[in-house]
Amino acid sequence: MxxxxxxxxxxxxxxxxxxxxxxxxxxxxxxxxxxxxxxxxxxxxxxxxxxxxxxxxxxxxxxxxxxxxxxxxxxxxxxxxxxxxxxxxxxxxxxxxxxxxxxxxxxxxxxxxxxxxxxxxxxxxxxxxxxxxxxxxxxxxxxxxxxxxxxxxxxxxxxxxxxxxxxxxxEVDGDGEDRTVWAGMLPLRTVAGDPVTAPQTVSGTPVPESVRRAAARIAALGTA
Incomplete structure (x- = not known):
C-alpha cells in the first residue's frame, strides 16, 4: 500500500x-x-x-x-x-x-x-x-x-x-484549568430509522432484504 x-x-x-x-x-x-x-x-x-x-x-x-x-x-x-x-x-x-x-x-x-x-x-x-x-x-x-x-x-x-x-x-494534565468544570466527549453516530413505505406501494408489500441490509450497514458505519 x-x-x-x-x-x-x-x-x-x-x-x-x-x-x-x-x-x-x-x-x-x-x-x-x-x-x-x-x-x-x-x-x-x-x-x-x-x-x-x-x-x-x-x-x-x-x-x-x-x-x-x-x-x-x-x-x-x-x-x-x-x-x-x-x-x-x-x-x-x-x-x-x-x-x-x-x-x-x-x-x-x-x-x-x-x-x-x-x-x-x-x-x-x-x-x-x-x-x-x-x-x-x-x-x-x-x-x-x-x-x-x-x-x-x-x-x-x-x-x-x-x-x-x-x-x-x-484535557491534558497540568493545564491549570478548574477541574470542577465537567470535561469529556459526547460521541456522535449515524443511525438508520425504520423503513417508511411509500403510500402508493401495494398494501402488504414486504420491505426487501436489501433495505434491511442497508440499515444494518449504516449502523455499523456509524459506530466506526
Whole structure:
C-alpha cells in the first residue's frame, strides 16, 4: 500500500500531527461514507454541492444530470475539491477555546473525467451497490434513456489528504484549568430509522432484504 504524496495541496498545516499519509486511511474514510461535498469555482465564485460517492479502486465516482452546468463544467476540466467528513463527537474542554470536534476527514483535489458510454452502466451499478447494496436486483433495469441522461464522473485519488484526530484529548494534565468544570466527549453516530413505505406501494408489500441490509450497514458505519 503506497503512501499518499505530500504536496502544497495535501500537506496539513494546522494540527499536522493528526495527518495520516497511508492510503489505507484514505480508503477507510471514503468507503465509510455515502456522500461528500464537491466544490468548484464557477464564474469567479465557489460553488459546493453534496454528492453521493463510491470508491472504485484508486478513484471516486459521483454522478449527476447531463443537463447540469455544474457537472458539465467539471467534465470539461474544471479543478475540483471533494471533502468527506465523519463527525464522531463533540469534545467538551474546560474552556470554549479548547473545545472542539472529533472527526476523520479526507480532502481530494484534482480534475474529474466523464466515464465513457461503454463503462457508464457498470459505474452506475458500482455507485448503487455502495449507496443501496443489493437494490439493483430488486428493481427494473435502467433504460437507455436514463443512462444517457446521467453523467458519471471519476476523480482520481492522486492528490488527497487525510486528517484523523480521534486520539485527541479533551484535557491534558497540568493545564491549570478548574477541574470542577465537567470535561469529556459526547460521541456522535449515524443511525438508520425504520423503513417508511411509500403510500402508493401495494398494501402488504414486504420491505426487501436489501433495505434491511442497508440499515444494518449504516449502523455499523456509524459506530466506526
Amino acid at each position: 503506497t503512501e499518499l504524496p505530500l504536496t502544497s495541496l495535501t500537506r496539513v498545516r494546522r494540527g499536522a500531527r493528526h495527518q495520516r499519509t497511508d492510503r489505507a486511511a484514505l480508503y477507510d474514510v471514503l468507503d465509510g461514507a455515502l456522500s461528500g461535498t464537491l466544490a468548484v469555482v464557477r464564474d469567479d465564485r465557489p460553488i459546493a454541492l453534496p454528492v453521493g460517492i463510491a470508491r472504485d479502486d484508486d478513484s471516486v465516482l459521483f454522478h449527476g444530470s447531463t443537463g447540469s452546468d455544474f457537472f458539465r463544467r467539471i467534465a470539461d476540466g474544471a479543478p475540483v475539491c471533494l471533502t468527506v467528513t465523519h463527525l464522531l463527537g463533540l469534545k467538551y474542554a474546560r474552556s470554549l477555546f479548547d473545545s472542539s470536534m472529533r472527526y476523520r476527514c479526507a480532502v481530494v483535489h484534482g480534475t474529474a473525467a466523464a466515464v465513457g458510454a461503454a463503462e457508464k452502466e457498470d459505474a452506475l451499478s458500482r455507485l448503487s451497490e455502495h449507496l443501496m447494496p443489493g437494490r439493483e436486483a430488486d428493481v427494473r433495469p435502467m433504460t437507455a434513456r436514463e443512462i444517457a441522461a446521467t453523467m458519471v464522473l471519476r476523480l482520481p485519488l492522486d492528490q488527497a489528504s487525510v486528517k484523523d484526530n480521534v486520539g485527541s484529548l479533551a
